[in-house]
Amino acid sequence: MDLLTGKVAVVTGAASGIGRALAERFADEGMHVALADIDDARLHEVVVALKARGSDVEAYHCDSSSADSVHRLAEGVVNRFGTVHVVCNNAGVLATGDAWTGPISMWDRSLGVNLYGVIHGVRAFLPILIAQGEGHIVNTASMAGLTALPGAAPYSVSKHGVVALSEALYLEMQALGTSVGVSVLCPGFVKTGLMDTAPSHQLALQPGAPADPIATMVSGLMREGIDAGMAPPEVADHVVRAIFAGRFWILTHDEERKAPIERMRRAAMEENPQFGPPSRHPRLSRIARRIRRPG
Numbered sequence: 161m162d163l164l165t166g167k168v169a170v171v172t173g174a175a176s177g178i179g180r181a182l183a184e185r186f187a188d189e190g191m192h193v194a195l196a197d198i199d200d201a202r203l204h205e206v207v208v209a210l211k212a213r214g215s216d217v218e219a220y221h222c223d224s225s226s227a228d229s230v231h232r233l234a235e236g237v238v239n240r241f242g243t244v245h246v247v248c249n250n251a252g253v254l255a256t257g258d259a260w261t262g263p264i265s266m267w268d269r270s271l272g273v274n275l276y277g278v279i280h281g282v283r284a285f286l287p288i289l290i291a292q293g294e295g296h297i298v299n300t301a302s303m304a305g306l307t308a309l310p311g312a313a314p315y316s317v318s319k320h321g322v323v324a325l326s327e328a329l330y331l332e333m334q335a336l337g338t339s340v341g342v343s344v345l346c347p348g349f350v351k352t353g354l355m356d357t358a359p360s361h362q363l364a365l366q367p368g369a370p371a372d373p374i375a376t377m378v379s380g381l382m383r384e385g386i387d388a389g390m391a392p393p394e395v396a397d398h399v400v401r402a403i404f405a406g407r408f409w410i411l412t413h414d415e416e417r418k419a420p421i422e423r424m425r426r427a428a429m430e431e432n433p434q435f436g437p438p439s440r441h442p443r444l445s446r447i448a449r450r451i452r453r454p455g
């Protein structure tokens with residue numbers, strides 16, 4: 161797409177972090193913006209702030225993990241704005257912990273919001289874009305969708321799913337000959353509220369359970385990374401540039417590009433996975449050292 165002004169964007173997870181920055185950036189581009197989230201109070205604050213800047217925006221309560229909720233969002237957006245052009249399936253939650261203990265609800269939650277949220281968004285909105293022959297879908301994955309993240313398998317699995325789904329969609333749009341664009345957003349650490357919701361999800365999921373040591377350790381490292389992470393508006397810049405360029409891959413962190421290359425080289429050569437030298441992937445190397453020497 162070459163022009164955003166006057167067009168309609170939808171962003172899920174818009175009450176905070178990357179979603180909020182995307183909504184603000186689209187509004188700055190002169191777009192009408194539908195902001196969706198489960199956190200009504202924070203969403204209201206964002207919408208009030210954007211309206212005060214003169215933007216045409218609307219808040220929608222939407223639970224991305226629910227197909228009904230996402231379809232209601234699509235109906236509401238079309239009723240209010242007439243159509244939709246840019247769809248950012250961005251809502252997400254962090255899930256840390258080992259893959260073999262803990263409640264299955266940890267998996268349900270991670271796959272429900274992070275992966276099914278994107279699936280529901282695609283099924284609710286993509287038919288609209290295809291019918292009008294114009295539009296762009298941006299699905300938020302993560303670098304954890306391009307490299308396995310030990311200690312956060314439920315999260316990493318959900319993000320690999322988002323990458324695979326998005327890549328298939330891109331190729332399908334080409335096969336159909338439509339000009340609808342697809343991008344997958346794979347950020348490294350970004351300074352957002354992602355960690356603030358993670359522990360409470362975990363407590364809610366494991367009432368009275370002892371702390372999971374792997375979750376505790378990985379959460380600490382994630383907290384450090386996120387606190388020192390990229391500013392969300394910078395991520396929004398990458399997204400807007402990718403929409404204009406019709407670019408599928410959106411990798412925001414140059415220093416993390418080597419990790420998926422090394423991962424796929426190993427796969428192609430049938431070499432076992434390993435964390436690699438610290439320079440190649442500092443985050444994974446630190447996690448590996450702590451897993452080998454817990455405490």
Ligand SMILES: NC(=O)c1ccc[n+]([C@@H]2O[C@H](COP(=O)([O-])OP(=O)(O)OC[C@H]3O[C@@H](n4cnc5c(N)ncnc54)[C@H](O)[C@@H]3O)[C@@H](O)[C@H]2O)c1
Pocket residue numbers: 172173174175176177178179196197198199222223224225250251252253254273274300301302303346347348349350351352353354355357386389
């Ligand atoms: N922060 C990072 O370092 C980082 C890195 C890579 C990918 N991501 C991804 O970016 C996306 C945005 O996360 P963020 O970092 O801005 O975190 P954030 O917590 O600041 O924002 C996430 C938003 O999603 C909302 N949300 C959670 N569950 C929802 C649901 N069921 N339905 C609708 N909304 C829901 C939250 O209320 C919140 O407003 C996520 O998909 C996340 O996995 C983040």
